[in-house]
Every structure is written in C-alpha cells, then in structure tokens.
Amino acid sequence: MPEESLEHLDWSAPVVRTTRVTPNMQRITLVGGDLGRFESSGRPDERLLLAFPPDGAEKRSYTVRRWNPDALEMDIDFAVHAGGAAAQWAARAQPGESLGFSTASGWYAPPADAAWQLLIADMTALPAVGRIVEELPGTARVHVIAEVTTRGDRQEFATAAAQTTTWLHGSGNGTGDSLLAEAARDWVRPDAPGYVWFAGEAKVSRVVRRWLRHELGWPADRYDVIGYWRDNKEEWVARYETVREQIEAARDSALAAGHDFDSVRDAVDAALDRTGL
Template sequence: MAIPCAPARVVHVTRLSPHMIRITLEAVGDWRWHVNGIGDERVDIAIPRPGESRAELETFNLPEYGPGWTGEEPPWRHYTIRSVHSDGRRFDIDFAIHGHGIASGWAERAEPGHVIGIFNEGESRSYYEPPADAEVQILVADLTGLPGLGRIVEGLPSGVRAVVLAEVPEKADILPFATAAEVEYRWLVGTGNGLGDSALPGAVAELAEPDAPWYAWVACEASASRAIRRELRQRLGSPRNRHHAIGYWAKDKAGDRPADMD
C-alpha cells in the first residue's frame, strides 16, 4: 500500500545559475511519480532539518497525522516538479536560492544520498490550464516561478505564440528553454525577488491585448501577482477562466510556502 510521504534520494545536484539549483531525485522503493503532469505541476516535500541529511517522514505517515494535528510538525514546503524521467522513477526539482528559508538552505548543502519526503497524492496537481482555443499565451514569473515557466515553455506546441516576462536577480540567472512554439522573451534583471519592488506589474501594464484568443499564467510574489491579476481582468478584460495568477511567496514574510493562489 502506498504511504502518504514516500522517500526520495538525491542522486545529482546541479547549479543552474547563481540563484537556481536543480536536484535530481530517485524514488526509494517501488513507488513512482506521475508521468502525466504538465506545466506547473506541484508537489509537497518534507525537508531535512538544518545539519541533517534525512527528512522526518515518520510523522507524516502516522495514522493520526492530518488536519487538527497538535504534535510537532517536521518541515515541509510546496515546490514544482521541473521534469520527470525513467517512467517516474527519477524527477527534478529546481530550488530558487535566496539566502534564507529551510528549503533554500537545504538545497545549497544537498548531496547525493540525502533523503527527502514526497507527498505522493495519487494524481498530478497544477494551475496551468490554457483553453483549447488559446493561440497566444502570456507567461509571467519571477525566480520562484521559473521552474514552472520552463516546463510550460518547453511543452508548448508548434503554432502557439507566447510572450514571456521573467524577472531574475542577475543576468547570469537567465536560463534557456527549448520549445517548438514562437516565444518572445522579456527578461527583467535586478528587480523583485527580495531585492526591491517587482517590475513585473509594470511590464504587464505595457502589454497590448493579443490579436487572437489568449491565456495568461502568472507565478511570482503575492502582491505583484494580485496587481497583475487586476491588470488582466480590468484593463485587458480577461475572464477568470482564461488566466491563473498565483502568489508563490509574500514579501517580508519568512518561509518558502506560497502566499495565495487563484
């Protein structure tokens, strides 16, 4: 029988950029990650405490653990599955590195052999859901949304046009994405991401309404995502079912968990 929080072992650690680390994980045992996930596929992970190399999975697998749990809860966070390999036996999670937070701290010291917990809920969960008629996509992300953005862009089919607005701490954090789609990139460097106010709302405010049916996906700091959501709905007249704006983190609040979602 599947357990709620399954073990996964680190097999590779790759520094993609000054502020992004990719960790390749391998399922321990006979469980597998889903192979049908798309875009910003979400996962909850149990993380080793500072100085430790194995997450405390046992608490999460207690029969009594769940809503109303009053005992001490080991650290866990929300992340995005960047890619899946070997029929779900291996998968990548990219970690934004920001100098604080238990997940970012662990990613910087992670080594092959470390074990984290994967909450394997039986089905893929994501926000990205473009309507079938969307010929144009507006994709907006800061550093925390970059892993989902990368997977979305790489999965775009030929014939789709996309405008990508991505905000990173420094030029070296700009990452390439292979895609069959026609993509226009606008990289914003040195703003947002804890360095100051995000420039993403202003960049979205400069966009003209696309000339064909469109869809927007936004993943960034919470107040920035709310401002962009208002822009999409009020100025561009986007119906609620044609955009998703997610607050992945909140400025001036500790921790790595998402702040709000819509």
C-alpha cells in the same frame, strides 16, 4: 503560496545529483525510492509539497521541473537566496540524502482557442515556465516575462513554439519592488484570444489578477494567477493576525451571498488591500 495536501509525505526519494543551473538556481535530481507511486497531474506547472531533511519538519511547495516516469527520475529547481531553510538545504544537498514529497497539483490550463500565451514569472516560477515552454507544440506562440536575480540567471529553453522573452534583472525576488506587473501591462497583446499565466510573490499576484479580471474584464478561464510565496512572510503573518477577523468576515459574507470562487477571492483581496496587506 497555494495550500497543498499533506497526504503521502511519508513518500521519499534519494538525491542522486545536484547541479547549479545558474548562479541562483540549484537543481536537485531524485531517482527511484517512492517515485514509482508518484502520479503526475499532467500539468507542466505541477507542484508538490516537499519535506526536508533531517526530520521533515520543514515543508515547502515546489515545481516539478522535469519528470521521467520511465526512469523514475525527477528534477526540482530551487531559487537559492539568503534565508529560508529549503533553499539552504538545496544549496548544501548531497547525493544519498532523502527528500519527502506529496502528490502533485497544477493550474496551467490555456483555452483551446488561445492564439497566444503570456507567461509571467519571478525566480520561483522560472522552473514552471521552463517546463511549460519546452512542452509547447510548434503551433504555439508564447511570450515570457521573467524577473531574475542577475543577468547570469537567464535560462534558455528548447521549444518548438514561437517564443520571445523579456528579462528583468535585479528587481523583485525579495530584493526590491517587482516590475512584473508593469512589464505585463506594457507588453503589446496580439489582437486575438489569449491566455495569461502568472506565478510569483503573493501581493504582485493580486495586482496582476486585478488587471486581468477588472481592468481588462477577462473571464476566469483566460488566466491563472498564483501566489507562490510572500515577501517578509513573518511580518505579514503577524500583521494578518491583527486583522484576521476582518479578512474572514469579508470571505464569509461573500460565501454566504452565494458568490462564485473568483468573487469570493475578490472580496478577500479587497479586504487585504483595505488593511494594508
């Protein structure tokens, strides 16, 4: 999951409403409090760091599903699943509780000449997809590939854009192997300049990024690929500690060689692959 600034986590806002959007998606609506200090990044996939009650010790990054600055009202959607203190809190949250939050950042940035967009997401990124699609103009052409827990977790998004969707059910999302990368490869891309946005499990993000950057040879401004979470994180972290020096050496070598950000990321991804991570 991308690192977020811990700045301003003393900000908080009260929960005023909870809504079960689909069987495995819970919406928490915040109103007032310190939301008057919140400054949107202006990007529809913007994420902020949340500090969960009662003591704020549990911190996780989540998408701003909807932001109304006039009413100081914010929706945050949570993929509800077994385990995970944040998801458990969201499933039980009641009006009157207070949620800490930070400033926001986002990645979505299609080039001006993009004639089409491909948005690829699992349940954790579906809130960002919803906001992106809803804010697209009528001139936009977008295809969504979404991997959800059950058929009941499909969502309809009101949009002026020309939108099509491929739904995948019962794969990924911590229940098994993801089919997102395979589905993205199989989708027939229009013969025109485009843009791809992916967000989901970290290892799947490496597969998608490798496909775009190395197999298709796309420049970095044609895609944004973000790892939102990591499957079996505790096990992964334990294994990472045993090979940390190898990963950091690969990173430092690329930095010392003066490589750009994407080349440094290539070096780190290759080292993770070599170590089985």
